[in-house]
Amino acid sequence: MAIKQLTGAQAVLEACIAEGAETIFGYPGGAIMPIYDALYDYNDKLKHILVRHEQGGIHAGQGYARTSGKAGVVFATSGPGATNLVTGLADAMIDSTPLVCITGQVYAHLLGTDAFQETDIINITMPVTKWNYQVTDATEIPGILAKAFYLARSGRPGPVLIDITKNAQIQSFDYEGYTPCNHIRSYRPKPVIRKNFIDEAVALINNAKKPLVIFGQGVILGKAEKEFKNFIEKSGMPAAWTILGLSALATDHPQNVGMLGMHGNYGPNVLTNECDVLIAVGMRFDDRVTGRLDKYAKQAKVIHLDIDPSEIDKNVKAHVGVWGDCKDTLPLLTSGIQEKDRSEWLKVFADYTQKEYDQCIKEELNPSTEEMTMGEVIRIVNETTKGNAVVVTDVGQHQMVACRYAKFNETRSNVTSGGLGTMGFALPAAIGAKFGALDRTVIAVIGDGGIQMTIQELGTIMQTGVDVKIMILNNQFLGMVRQWQQLFNDKRYSFVDIQSPEYVMVAKAYGIEGAKVEHRKDLQTAIQTMLAHKGSYLLEVMVGKENNVFPMVPQGCSVSEIRLK
């Protein structure tokens, strides 16, 4: 059989097909034109979503990866196209989101000559990629892309960027087919599990009187939701989640005791400093979770399960570091631990929940004031969707409220920018989230600040007809910063008073239906109308201007110093 001749550009697309990356988010430009030219003939096999800005493209790729569990694929051109990816790369890096980004680059012989639209994207993105590589010769493409997909999704996932010079895209070569990569000599995706650490962890758990499990996105990334549930159910332990761990365990699971950290729930925060064994699963002790480290869980023996050895002992010293994929390590722990009744310990959490409900949650979900609250909006969404929707959030007060109160039955239902806190994330991420889970309802909850950062992606919704429900919670402020200025800067409201356009009119200009709600009496119907609507819909809800998110662990305080008001 004669060996097929392919161009480098065609080889890129063949790799995407072979890897099952049927949806690509991208934006064309000079240096990536050969790939787009090839794409013209691959229209039946690959779906390309034309975004309005490369940052929108990469956030869409992230949303896609989060709901689908596959690597998101993003195309961008050289120079500004590539630099516009940087925020998304940093976001994906810190939130361990698998991405393969392909950027065009100037001809290889022009590298280093300050050619038109040349930037050194390899060096720019080095700290925000798990791996990156510049291709200058087409023959490298099949092997390098196989490596890129393998690295993006294996071990602790992350973003990979492949920069391909224009000559390599054009160049024809003998294509010998695509071989997926499953081994790189210098790369250890999963550390070896050590039996003695499993035994030590089991012994600690079995002897614990007041154990607390805290879990993060590792459970979702490891596709270990079932293993995790078995683990906590057998041991009867309470489990609390980080913002990225949200939805790995159903909200109404009796052992789900709520959210950790700065705006988390009262019980899990206070009781972190009272438990005797703290079992951290696939989480990285972010400062927003731990508060003051020198007053964090000092009384507890810490067991830390992580696939990434560099996370163990990084922020919190582990007494037992269980290296490995939690999909493998959790069942080993489960088989060793004893079944226990821990209802008394769970009752302590319930008491804290009640206190928090009385002093904080009740008023947020069913306010007695005339002003609407973000919490009541989320409550009505819960009542309407029954917890079956994917909720994508932006960054700020609405994010904290949505994550605190949204109900989830299924995993991979919460998409948010956790580690980087990228405003402008939600709208494009929601587009991607929908493409990653076409059979699910996707609701983007966004503040009036964040929506204005990437509002251009309404154009992507218009052109693709993708069905995304956009809910803007408008408090006419950059609310989270305002809250801090109120609490810590004597109400000196410095540049947080942000004006908005008429969002419904903007949506209309893009051919998207919408409505604005200013009074409580219209809220429920408006949300029901939005969710019943066929196609995208924008709902703007005017909420109280100066509402604060509580509880709160003020910065520099211990988790046990959490304030209810």
Added chain:
Amino acid sequence: MEINTEKEEYTITVYTENQVGLLNRIAIIFSRRKINISSLNTSPSEIAGIHRFTIVVMESRDVVMKIIRQIEKQVEVLKAYFNTNDEIVWQELALYKVLSEEITEKVKVERLLREYGARAVAIRKDFIVFETTGHREETNKLMKALEPYGLVEFVRSARVAIIKESSGFHEKLKDFEEKQPSEEVIENEYLGKREAVFTM
């Protein structure tokens, strides 16, 4: 658990694949944390195709351990070790250029060479180049001795170090599957061929 924050000199040894850009990936792990690298050497190792970095920093053990894990996390890094000075044998090489006129008239060159364990590596009518190897204090001593006689140029290499307890990397590499040969480094072969290529 108490964290030891006392700083000490650590020598970090990193075995890596030979890849363009890896030096930068390793360097930014230090610069991101605002840690100064006091010496850095890259060279081949005992195994063909595998490179060896030798990096010296003044840091606490706790910080160095975290850095080691970040280095090992890099895809193309095979293994990283860290050692205190009593766990390694190390050398630095120094070159000194002095004017022949000055040095032959005023100093007994022969005595100088013996005293400091130096060699003359170039002797010309106009200048002489001496070389010593040793620890920093030793190479510094000769610099001090030559300063009064018009030391024209001085340069010292990075530290190279052998780990006393190490049995080399051959065994370890078997873990990493020696079946796989190291990949060829693909460099940019088009550079400087601007005229020959059509561009947009």
